[in-house]
Amino acid sequence: MSTTDTTAPEERWRGVAAEDVDDVDxxxxxxxxxxxxxxxxxxxxxxxxxxxxxxxxxxxxxxxxxxxxxxxxxxxxxxxxxxxxxxxxxxxxxxxxxxxxxxxxxxxxxxxxxxxxxxxxxxxxxxxxxxxxxxxxxxxxxxxxxxxxxxxxxxxxxxxxxxxxxxxxxxxxxxxxxxxxxxxxxxxxxxxxxxxxxxxxxxxxxxxxxxxxxxxxxxxxxxxxxxxxxxxxxxxxxxxxxxxxxxxxxxxxxxxxxxxxxxxxxxxxxxxxxxxxxxxxxxxxxxxxxxxxxxxxxxxxxxxxxxxxxxxxxxxxxxxxxxxxxxxxxxxxxxxxxxxxxxxxxxxxxENPTVVDPGSPQALPPVESGRAVTFSQVEFRYADDSPVVLPTFDLTIPAGQTVALVGATGAGKSTIAKLVARFYDPSAGEVALSGVDLRQVADEELRRNVVTVTQENFLFAGSVADNIALGRPGATRPEIEAAAAAVGADEFVLGLPDGFDTDVSKRGGRLSAGQRQLVAFARAFLAGPSVLVLDEATSSLDVPTERAVQRALESVLAQRTALIIAHRLSTVLIADRVLVVEGGRIVEDGSPADLIAHPSGGRFAALHQTWLESLA
Missing domain, CATH: 1.20.1560.10 (ABC transporter type 1, transmembrane domain)
Structure with a gap:
């Protein structure tokens, strides 16, 4: 411990578990x-x-x-x-x-x-x-x-x-x-x-x-x-x-x-x-x-x-x-x-949660389709003494729009997704859902409206049906099976020894990576969120499975606001809008077709050309 640290001991050690502290004052x-x-x-x-x-x-x-x-x-x-x-x-x-x-x-x-x-x-x-x-x-x-x-x-x-x-x-x-x-x-x-x-x-x-x-x-x-x-x-x-x-x-x-x-x-x-x-x-x-x-x-x-x-x-x-x-x-x-x-x-x-439920939550207005997501003067860093990850920016995603975020690893794409899901709060500014600051939305209501599917979705020991039903506890068996069919998961599930009652084992070890991802998709779709965040959610799928999921996505995302983070441009191309992120800043913004056809070229056009050449 530094001798120049003037913080009171009771504050310096708040939440400290004395894990490896052998010599404390x-x-x-x-x-x-x-x-x-x-x-x-x-x-x-x-x-x-x-x-x-x-x-x-x-x-x-x-x-x-x-x-x-x-x-x-x-x-x-x-x-x-x-x-x-x-x-x-x-x-x-x-x-x-x-x-x-x-x-x-x-x-x-x-x-x-x-x-x-x-x-x-x-x-x-x-x-x-x-x-x-x-x-x-x-x-x-x-x-x-x-x-x-x-x-x-x-x-x-x-x-x-x-x-x-x-x-x-x-x-x-x-x-x-x-x-x-x-x-x-x-x-x-x-x-x-x-x-x-x-x-x-x-x-x-x-x-x-x-x-x-x-x-x-x-x-x-x-x-x-x-x-x-x-x-x-x-x-x-x-x-x-x-x-x-x-x-x-x-x-x-x-x-x-x-x-x-x-x-x-x-x-x-x-x-x-x-x-x-x-x-x-x-x-x-x-x-x-x-x-x-x-x-x-x-x-x-x-x-x-x-x-x-x-x-x-x-x-x-x-x-x-x-x-x-x-x-x-x-x-x-x-x-x-x-x-x-x-x-x-x-x-x-x-230890106290850094993301806390509001004392007097504000209800979200009723909607029939997706919700608008707005970033207003948002800045983000992971800790007060850490560097800025997302410099101050503004962004509006209209209700029902599918937006793809692309860019190099570490560019800040996943951080933007974490802010939408309120896994973190911005260091400055606000992220709003249908005009309501996420910090004013009750956690239970937020989780009903925003669902995230990641590359490494966790499956619990239990049946396939149980894992899909996690998206909406109390769902009926026909609703669970319909959600699986919506993402094209029903075919492989029915081929399992006990169908939807098959035990997936610890961490879903009985299923392949692609099958686990499809179960995670079915879980998210059953939840019926107004905003769906896909963070590298198709990276574990083989080409045939990916094409099946993309066909399902085109219909399922039609009535939802969606944020897609993907390196595979085949997934990005189904988006209405593409944001190219570099160094935490949005450097390109437009439809996939517009960015590809830009006369002077650009980062997304270069990515698209590289992808085409890889297919040749």
Missing amino acids: AAVGARLHERSRVLLSSLVRPRLGAGLLALALVIAENVLTLVGPLVIAIAIDSGIPSAVDGDTTVLAWCVGGYLASGLGSAALRFAFLKVSGRFGQDILLDLRQRIFTHAQRLSISFHEKYTSGKVISRLTSDVDSLHDLLEDGLDGLLTALFSVVGIAVMLLVLDLPMGLMILAGLIPVLAVTRWFYRRSRLAYRNTRGAIATIIVQFVETMNGMRAVQAFRREPRNDTILATLNDRFRGANKTALDVMATYTMTVRLVGNLSLALVLGIGAVRVIGGDLELGVLTAFTLYLRRFYDPLDELAMFANSYTSAIAALEKISGLLE
Whole structure:
């Protein structure tokens, strides 16, 4: 982080997930930690009743557990001597009391585990749903910079860290806290001098606990960042497996993953070293305390200053006193890991959509055909500090007109299409649909009116009919089949093993690229938009399929405004109007025939001539 950055830490790190941040300043660390606590609090608050019930159950369980050593002390000092004299009443009561406390403790334990288990699972369900819902709400700009592997890491490994805390850590914390407090009271009641001596031993334990908490929090922040990078690499490799195998990238991927694994191992080693140091210190103090109690207690018993039963109970309580401290260490371990995970989850949840639904949307006027699209003094850049992609321009596309955008890769064609679909908002000016600024149109209404078909349309696992119906959920089967027929997809669909009920498999892998594109066309046509954007939508089609689609397009686009981005001039020539884009500027504008026949020639005429020569 630059030392000249004067931005407030809380602003600099808003939305930051601390993925690979190993060395953050105190203010930033406090900010990350605070927002993770706020998130945890928001998850727990609606379920506070169940949490309090679990708390009451564990208190009752620990009270019954504490009764055991006291009953043993009474049995040794009073019950056994009375039984020797022929009176077994006290001893019988002690045995019965010990048995009752054990059975009651087991029953309360059962109830606690049921209540706390439901409590934890409800929190995890809520958190997973929040992450998934929020990720879907975020704008395309977010998903283009935040890889799917990181989102998967939030939903899997980071949520699993919280699961470990709720499943084991919470139980350990509550049991340990009440055991330590209850036993401390019992030690002071049984013998005040030795009780104070034991409590004095907590001073080094508290000091090392504070050290452990600070070090482990940083260590687990590093482990969460390391595992996230591993998941990102794994997802990227699996998604690109064809390219991996085609270009023999396996050795390179092995090397990358080995490096990431080594980083993860190092981060885990640091965390384990911190944990080992803490556990060693606690057990050392515990063993020294026990040795002192046995030595001093034995001397006092011999001198008649202490009863044997009291010493026995004292040692039993002492063993139970330090064992929960190990549980506290395990809780601290789970807690710091969960907080580090929540830092990243809260960073994702703190991200805001850059394209937001209007608070008071303006309805689009009713139309029977396509809608006019107007760009007024529009300028666009992808970020405030990035270069201008589209310099200021004006453009009007009348309702029902089919416009083709042509130009070199990177000229800005797809950016114009993204503005029409409102995947982005312009940096300046406005894009309007039927005279209404897109920023004032409700997202649901906008998606009904503007549909985009891209080169890489996504198909979900499920039937062909299900994927077509995505364009209009609730469409009838005849409507779905009619949409397929409109784009010429019905012929290949009916040739599939189960026709429209054929499962396309993950990402549509059972279909060819051209078939997937036709399904995407059918989906868009079923949606019945007033504006259709085709972004390289015919690039995956073979020549016969492309000709069939073009015939369908001529009739289907007749009543719609259409924006076509294509390198194939065979697709461009069906347009009413062609815009040649160069460097983000529209340098030619006219009908295909006019631009081809321009006396002085031009860019589109040159493209057309090159295309004709390629056909010869």
